[in-house]
Amino acid sequence: MAPVKVFGSARSTNVARVLVCLEEVGAEYEVVNIDFQAKEHKSPEHLARNPFGQIPAFQDGDVVLFESRAISKFILRKYKSAEADLLREGDLEEAAMVDVWTEVEAHQYNPALSPVVYECLVYPATRGVPTNQKVVDESLEKLSKVLDVYEARLSKHTYLAGDFVSFADLNHFPFTFYFMATPHALLFDSYPHVKAWWERLMARPSMKKLGASMAAAAGIKA
Amino acid sequence: MAPVKVFGSARSTNVARVLVCLEEVGAEYEVVNIDFQAKEHKSPEHLARNPFGQIPAFQDGDVVLFESRAISKFILRKYKSAEADLLREGDLEEAAMVDVWTEVEAHQYNPALSPVVYECLVYPATRGVPTNQKVVDESLEKLSKVLDVYEARLSKHTYLAGDFVSFADLNHFPFTFYFMATPHALLFDSYPHVKAWWERLMARPSMKKLGASMAAAAGIKA
Structure with a gap:
């Protein structure tokens, strides 16, 4: 069987979300780079894969998909x-808890944490602009409140959806990995259950492997 | 069997997302109002249902959930x-297309369309502030590009995920319903396949019923 193809760069958080799923299920895959400088993301070939001209896109034979969370679910179902x-779609309640904490990542955690990553790492490196400290401070304040909820949850369960690792946990990998390379990584020390959860995740072979290649590509310390 | 409970107000878009699913599957339900003026959303009872103190929350016997998209999926699975x-979780490809267009609503359509609703309807009514025309103009420009992609998609298929109605379509109901009460509703006239899709959705008994109660609660013309 030909390996599935992921279009994009492994250092992109949305691509990494898909790759961590492929690594977790042990699927064979190929990453096809999309050259943004050459505007390859706006080429007819890529727009046929993703009409919004973004990454990642995904191909498995005749199946062509976009949107990282949708691609991830396809992979986790296919190679279950x-x-x-x-x-955990075979269990109504477990599936619901996976969905709840997957949505929490998208609508609570990520909007609070990702601006810190953009301001401290991405914008200085790609746009040459200095960190906007006001944005960082406001985001850290929001993030602290989100982490209060996570600390309470993870003091009762090993993982977010319950006592089993799930897509909800995996989703936190790409942005949290980069956050840990900012000067604000120490914030997690105030949340011992969250920190232990993160260390449990980072001990997984999938995240070790992808973390190493993301760090190398982004020029940060793993 | 006791009806399931939805905590929140029917005029809230995130609550309406859940209610449209309950109507579609024909489940019995009860809406329990949460009084924001009395800070009921920050009460210990409500925080036990939703630790972020937001609406909706949901209760079905011992199962207590939050995050509207997660609640909706629980309902659609349980009453399938x-x-x-x-x-369409029984079919790998159909389920993937439902997921793709559900994510497109969350990450492309809604971020472009919802600011128009906030600026033209919500903020003037709830905060007494005038519409910020710059935000509206920028959002409409973004929305036009999103609707170009929708028009192409809906010229090939009756519904977003394919030739079957799905959760991906339902998700568009709450904000699009309010958008159609703004002075910018005419934008949809430039996208005949999108407009026909919206009219097909609004002809569904679930959306007719909820639209009428949302319009009455928000004081707008249905």
Whole structure:
């Protein structure tokens, strides 16, 4: 069987979200780079894969998909096994808790944490602009409140959706990985259960491997 | 069986997202109002349902959930039938297309359309502030580009995920309903396939019923 293709760069957080799922299920895959400087993302070939001209896009034979969370779910369903059942769709309540904490990542955690990553790492490196400290301070304040909720949740359960690792946890990988390379990583020390959860995730072979390649590509310390 | 409970107000878009799913599957439900003026959303009872103190929250016996998209999926799975299979999780490719267009609503359509609703309807009514025309203009420009993609998609398929109605379509109901009460509703006339899709959705009993109660609660013309 030909390996599935992921279009984009492994250092992109949305691409990394897909790759961590492929690594978790042990699927064979190929990353096809999309050259933004050459405007390849706006080429007819890429627009046929993703009409919004963004990354990632995904191809598995005749199936062509976009939107990283949708691609991830396709992968987790297709390669589901007794060892890797990361959506738990066979159990109504477990699936619901996976969905709840997947949405929490998208609507609470990420909007608070990602601006710190953009301001401290991305914009200085790609646009040559200094960090906007006001944005960082406001985001850290929001993030602290979100982490209060996470600390309470993770003091009762090993993982977000319950006592099993799931897509909800995996989703936190790309941005939290970069956050840990900012000067604000120490914030997590005030949340011992959150910190232990993050260390449990980072001990997984999937995240070790992708973290190493993201760090190398972004020029940060892993 | 006791009806399931939805905590929040029917005029809230995130609550309406859940209610439209309950109507579609024909489930019995009760809406329990949460009084924001009395700070009921920050009460210990409500925080036990939703630790972020937001609406909606949902209760079905011992199952307590938050995050509207997660609640909606629980409902669509639990009450799935031959007539109402709105997630299509039994078919790998169909489920993926439902997920793709559900994510497109969250990450492309809604960020472009919802600021127009806030600026033209919500802020003037709830905060007494005038519409910020710059925000409206920028949002409409973004929305036009999103609708170009929708027009192309809906010229090939009756609904977003394919030739079947799905959760991806339902998700567009709450904000689009309010958008149609702004002075910018005419924008949809330039996208005949999008307009026909919207009219097909609004002809559904679920959306007719909820639209009438949202219009009455928000004091707008249905």
